[in-house]
Amino acid sequence: MNVRSQIAMVFHLDKCIGCHTCSIACKNIWTDREGAEYMWWNNVETKPGTGFPTRWEDQDTYRGGWEVKEGKLRLRSANKGYVLGKIFHNPAQPSIDEYYEPWTYRYQDLFNAPEGSDQPIARPVSKITGKEIAIEAGPNWDDDLGGSPVYAENDPNLDSLSEEQREQLFAIERLVMFYFPRICNHCLNPSCVAACPSGAIYKRGEDGIVLIDQTRCRGWRACVSACPYKKVFFNWKTGKSEKCLLCFPRLETGQAPACFHSCVGRIRYLGVLLYDADRIEEVALSSDENLIEAHRSMILDPHDPQVIRQAQSNGVHDSVIESAQKSPVYQFVKVWKMALPPHIEFRTLPMLFYVPPMSPVMSMRKGDVLTQSDQGLFHEIDNARVPMQYLAKLFGAGHDAKVRYALKKQMAIRSYRRAVTVGDIEPHIADQMLREADCTPAEAEAIYKLTSLCTFEERFVIPPMHREEALEMMEDPMDHKRETGFGVMDKPMRGS
Amino acid sequence: MSGSILDIFLFVVLPYAATAIFFIGTIRRYRTQPFSYSSLSSQFLENKKHFWGLVPFHYGLIVILTGHLIGFLIPRTVLWWNRVPARLYILEISALIFGLLTLIGLIQIIYRRFSSQRVLVVTSVMDWVLYVLLLIQIVLGLYTAVAYPWGSTWFAALAAPYLWSLCKFSPDVSFVAPLPWMFKAHIVGAYALIAIFPFTRLVHLLVYPLPYVWRKPQVVRWYSRPEGIR
Numbered sequence: 001m002n003v004r005s006q007i008a009m010v011f012h013l014d015k016c017i018g019c020h021t022c023s024i025a026c027k028n029i030w031t032d033r034e035g036a037e038y039m040w041w042n043n044v045e046t047k048p049g050t051g052f053p054t055r056w057e058d059q060d061t062y063r064g065g066w067e068v069k070e071g072k073l074r075l076r077s078a079n080k081g082y083v084l085g086k087i088f089h090n091p092a093q094p095s096i097d098e099y100y101e102p103w104t105y106r107y108q109d110l111f112n113a114p115e116g117s118d119q120p121i122a123r124p125v126s127k128i129t130g131k132e133i134a135i136e137a138g139p140n141w142d143d144d145l146g147g148s149p150v151y152a153e154n155d156p157n158l159d160s161l162s163e164e165q166r167e168q169l170f171a172i173e174r175l176v177m178f179y180f181p182r183i184c185n186h187c188l189n190p191s192c193v194a195a196c197p198s199g200a201i202y203k204r205g206e207d208g209i210v211l212i213d214q215t216r217c218r219g220w221r222a223c224v225s226a227c228p229y230k231k232v233f234f235n236w237k238t239g240k241s242e243k244c245l246l247c248f249p250r251l252e253t254g255q256a257p258a259c260f261h262s263c264v265g266r267i268r269y270l271g272v273l274l275y276d277a278d279r280i281e282e283v284a285l286s287s288d289e290n291l292i293e294a295h296r297s298m299i300l301d302p303h304d305p306q307v308i309r310q311a312q313s314n315g316v317h318d319s320v321i322e323s324a325q326k327s328p329v330y331q332f333v334k335v336w337k338m339a340l341p342p343h344i345e346f347r348t349l350p351m352l353f354y355v356p357p358m359s360p361v362m363s364m365r366k367g368d369v370l371t372q373s374d375q376g377l378f379h380e381i382d383n384a385r386v387p388m389q390y391l392a393k394l395f396g397a398g399h400d401a402k403v404r405y406a407l408k409k410q411m412a413i414r415s416y417r418r419a420v421t422v423g424d425i426e427p428h429i430a431d432q433m434l435r436e437a438d439c440t441p442a443e444a445e446a447i448y449k450l451t452s453l454c455t456f457e458e459r460f461v462i463p464p465m466h467r468e469e470a471l472e473m474m475e476d477p478m479d480h481k482r483e484t485g486f487g488v489m490d491k492p493m494r495g496s
Numbered sequence: 497m498s499g500s501i502l503d504i505f506l507f508v509v510l511p512y513a514a515t516a517i518f519f520i521g522t523i524r525r526y527r528t529q530p531f532s533y534s535s536l537s538s539q540f541l542e543n544k545k546h547f548w549g550l551v552p553f554h555y556g557l558i559v560i561l562t563g564h565l566i567g568f569l570i571p572r573t574v575l576w577w578n579r580v581p582a583r584l585y586i587l588e589i590s591a592l593i594f595g596l597l598t599l600i601g602l603i604q605i606i607y608r609r610f611s612s613q614r615v616l617v618v619t620s621v622m623d624w625v626l627y628v629l630l631l632i633q634i635v636l637g638l639y640t641a642v643a644y645p646w647g648s649t650w651f652a653a654l655a656a657p658y659l660w661s662l663c664k665f666s667p668d669v670s671f672v673a674p675l676p677w678m679f680k681a682h683i684v685g686a687y688a689l690i691a692i693f694p695f696t697r698l699v700h701l702l703v704y705p706l707p708y709v710w711r712k713p714q715v716v717r718w719y720s721r722p723e724g725i726r
Binding site for chain 2: 081088090091128470
């Protein structure tokens with residue numbers, strides 16, 4: 001057992017209101033620069049929808065993630081020799097047109113236009129070329145367009161639905177959508193790291209944050225296509241790749257990452273998970289059906305004395321173990337089994353988990369009355385407007401058992417709390433629902449509390465990062481006296 | 497050592513100067529501006545013409561440069577190979593094909609730089625200098641190949657001993673002094689490219705990621721452990 005600690009995340013989709021505050025917080029801190037304007041390390045997608053970049057989930061095109069070939073784990077993009085052979089032109093690389101061309105407006109025209117009978121307008125100009133452009137796409141161009149034939153209908157996840165289900169999904173009275181905020185998953189088996197020819201991308205041993213060494217990146221672009229979530233971006237100005245860094249400078253000073261901190265719906269949770277690094281390959285090789293269970297099984301119980309001993313011997317600080325014991329992520333993922341990894345069939349073993357969203361129930365006609373009631377306590381799960389197969393494709397590698405379990409629990413708790421606060425549900429029915437959902441009243445209260453009444457400190461249990469023990473602290477600061485400073489000596493300027 | 501002042505300047509002083517600039521320039525740049533070592537790919541900004549330029553150019557150039565290197569390293573073997581006319585023709589024709597590929601690729605690359613506004617934005621002055629030099633160099637090379645046939649033979653017989661004399665620090669320009677000026681220009685062009693190498697995007701050639709072939713797939717760095725990269 002090789003115990004390592006990982007900063008992991010849970011996004012509670014049932015709470016997401018799609019306000020994009022997270023995206024803006026991130027943009028303002030990290031990507032408001034030339035070359036990075038088009039990047040959204042955090043973005044919020046409307047599902048069903050094509051996403052950002054367009055159809056990123058379609059790995060037949062982008063060839064991201066891993067596949068199992070002859071019992072071995074292989075990058076879907078290519079083997080090593082092939083990567084080096086295709087280094088001059090990467091056939092699976094998305095171009096900026098798959099994202100969008102960033103633009104601004106010529107606002108000065110509003111002030112400088114000569115007097116006339118028409119209103120002056122500010123024309124859009126490209127932030128790359130400075131020339132006028134016709135805007136064709138933006139980062140959330142399909143925002144809220146749940147039933148759109150251009151966007152929603154081209155969602156790659158809809159492939160799992162039957163023709164009839166697809167048609168139903170787009171019937172006007174059944175239109176549905178939910179929000180899907182995304183950042184880098186800081187995976188345990190990251191394909192961007194494995195694909196980087198320069199070895200510039202690495203996972204930090206202490207906290208599992210995946211970073212790109214900017215001075216070692218040579219712009220070979222293999223990571224961009226290899227990441228199945230398309231969360232590595234190519235900076236067209238510096239000629240280097242960039243990605244979400246989980247705001248590590250904030251984490252190291254005990255602050256939540258910007259997107260977490262600013263989340264209006266309070267849907268985000270952050271905490272430490274202890275996992276067994278020796279099992280990464282074995283878990284990633286599991287069959288689609290067993291992937292989620294295997295992934296969960298490599299997450300270790302931070303209260304188990306043996307795990308604690310192993311963690312200590314592996315250099316995990318006591319304070320980090322303590323924070324793993326209080327981790328809300330551990331509760332959601334391992335104890336309550338409500339949070340699921342996105343597209344685990346890409347086999348990168350993401351460390352960001354989603355609580356699947358509830359959706360409105362389909363109405364049905366009974367005589368002259370539109371009603372939503374039917375028999376069975378959990379009928380809503382199968383009558384929800386978002387088809388189960390669709391959610392299973394997103395969060396269950398195509399298998400619905402785990403998704404169903406998570407939804408059932410949410411519904412049971414909802415009924416249970418309704419029985420408590422409103423009282424129009426018989427307590428014995430609520431209890432029966434809890435039992436059927438594999439939940440106890442105590443657990444239901446705990447989930448309810450962490451979902452609805454959670455404080456800032458309960459949502460973000462940030463471990464001390466112990467940078468005071470980092471190697472650079474051993475260096476004599478006087479070594480650098482009269483030098484330019486501790487940071488990057490040359491500005492990160494594009495080479496010639 | 498014999499030859500005119502000009503010959504000595506072009507074929508003795510220039511190569512040593514260019515090589516010195518090459519080493520000092522690239523090492524200095526790597527140490528002081530590691531960030532600037534990048535392929536500076538523009539595929540992200542333009543994805544279609546990119547293929548038709550970059551692929552023929554790179555593969556053409558790799559084969560041609562390897563050919564030059566072989567002629568330099570094992571000239572006797574090349575001469576032995578060329579003794580049979582059929583083998584000579586095969587060698588010359590394939591070299592010409594790859595030379596043409598390189599030229600076509602470069603023309604496409606230059607055309608792409610002009611025709612795509614986005615790519616034009618990320619094109620530096622040194623890029624243009626490089627393209628002009630490369631274009632001249634490739635055209636001169638192709639012209640030499642066509643106008644003075646069986647270059648593979650006389651490269652091995654004349655250029656190789658000249659280059660070896662440079663390597664042994666006893667330069668002998670008598671091998672190249674009597675050669676046609678178009679070919680002399682090709683040699684000078686090569687030195688010019690070596691000299692500007694550290695100041696252009698060509699440095700990406702030095703960081704071709706060969707270690708990727710044998711490194712482990714996952715890279716983990718510890719900021720608190722002496723072994724660092726593991």
